[in-house]
Amino acid sequence: MEGLVSPKTTPRILFPTLNRRPSKFSIVRSVPASAMDAHRRNGVGFTPIRAQKAETKDGSATISSVMEDAETALKAKEWEVGMLINEVAASQGIKIRRRPPTGPPLHYVGPFQFRIQNEGNTPRNILEEIVWHKDVEVTQLKQRRPLSMLKNALDNAPPARDFIGALMAANQRTGLPALIAEVKKASPSRGILREDFDPVEIARSYEKGGAACLSILTDEKYFKGSFENLEAVRSAGVKCPLLCKEFIVDAWQIYYARTKGADAVLLIAAVLPDLDIRYMTKICKLLGLTALVEVHDEREMDRVLGIEGIELIGINNRNLETFEVDNSNTKKLLEGERGEIIRQKNIIVVGESGLFTPDDIAYVQEAGVKAVLVGESIVKQDDPGKGITGLFGKDISV
Numbered sequence: 001m002e003g004l005v006s007p008k009t010t011p012r013i014l015f016p017t018l019n020r021r022p023s024k025f026s027i028v029r030s031v032p033a034s035a036m037d038a039h040r041r042n043g044v045g046f047t048p049i050r051a052q053k054a055e056t057k058d059g060s061a062t063i064s065s066v067m068e069d070a071e072t073a074l075k076a077k078e079w080e081v082g083m084l085i086n087e088v089a090a091s092q093g094i095k096i097r098r099r100p101p102t103g104p105p106l107h108y109v110g111p112f113q114f115r116i117q118n119e120g121n122t123p124r125n126i127l128e129e130i131v132w133h134k135d136v137e138v139t140q141l142k143q144r145r146p147l148s149m150l151k152n153a154l155d156n157a158p159p160a161r162d163f164i165g166a167l168m169a170a171n172q173r174t175g176l177p178a179l180i181a182e183v184k185k186a187s188p189s190r191g192i193l194r195e196d197f198d199p200v201e202i203a204r205s206y207e208k209g210g211a212a213c214l215s216i217l218t219d220e221k222y223f224k225g226s227f228e229n230l231e232a233v234r235s236a237g238v239k240c241p242l243l244c245k246e247f248i249v250d251a252w253q254i255y256y257a258r259t260k261g262a263d264a265v266l267l268i269a270a271v272l273p274d275l276d277i278r279y280m281t282k283i284c285k286l287l288g289l290t291a292l293v294e295v296h297d298e299r300e301m302d303r304v305l306g307i308e309g310i311e312l313i314g315i316n317n318r319n320l321e322t323f324e325v326d327n328s329n330t331k332k333l334l335e336g337e338r339g340e341i342i343r344q345k346n347i348i349v350v351g352e353s354g355l356f357t358p359d360d361i362a363y364v365q366e367a368g369v370k371a372v373l374v375g376e377s378i379v380k381q382d383d384p385g386k387g388i389t390g391l392f393g394k395d396i397s398v
Ligand SMILES: O=P(O)(O)OC[C@@H](O)[C@@H](O)c1c[nH]c2ccccc12
Pocket: 182, 184, 245, 246, 294, 316, 352, 353, 354, 355, 373, 374, 375, 376, 377
């Protein structure tokens, strides 16, 4: 299919083993610094390096060298899996590459220090850039707080609340789509939306204005959000269930979100292959979290409808690759057989992004959504809660 398969980018200087499968992958334990310097000086990025066993003078491997071997092997494996993810994703029509195609992120150590920059490692759009950055960020966070260390925090986290239940109750109470109101300071497409940004104050105002649930952006670099914001809103006693709005590329993030008080997380189908969505949805269930699975086009919708156990689907009117917003996207994806399957499966659909007026709300409601996710149009108002009344054309708090 045109444009769907990631192009085979060939690094200018090849490291032959780098593009092979794990069985053929040479594991390198140590390379003398002088050799590395020589490579840099000569401008050589990759060099075929054979596996070396760290040996003492009498020929036996030391314990620490064995451990380092294991660690390096693990890194190599992680990297290989990353490469495979790109291939699996492309086969499912996913255009977003999860990792730079010609090599692992810079934080990797060992043989990968020889990786050079080349044009294939330039993200093709903003979503890809965010995801690549997230991959590095999560690897670092995870190193500091491995899953085993999150266990206590998980046990002590406030219990997860019923996100879907809150949406259904609000929809039945008002006869309008339930509102997931987004606590959003900025976005790559719109820049800063609100200068005087107090997440707790905004959350309280949304709750007062009739929001059923809240969405808290936690990405720092691109959306100026944070997990502190999520935690602060949760511990301020806001009753609306909370969606952790994050770019999830690793299951670890789901556990982390739960430790910070999330009741739901976002899974983006444009980024995650089916297997990830299946696996992550199961983890969500295990933790009592709701997964909001976001789609943007027919292909993504069809993939997600083929996955068992999906209860909540978001249709994003904004294309995260181009930032184009088109509300008719919601309608298009709910027409015909797809709409039928969604009704049969009792899936709740959320209309996302670019909703500003009562007409916009009526339009997506007519298309079949039971909930909407709104940020910009309400977060910009002096009183965000009153902004909700403007958005719906009536007070939905009563
Ligand atoms: O501010 P808007 O146009 O009302 O959009 C809110 C929300 O839909 C949007 O922030 C969003 C939808 N999906 C995302 C995924 C990542 C980051 C952000 C988003």
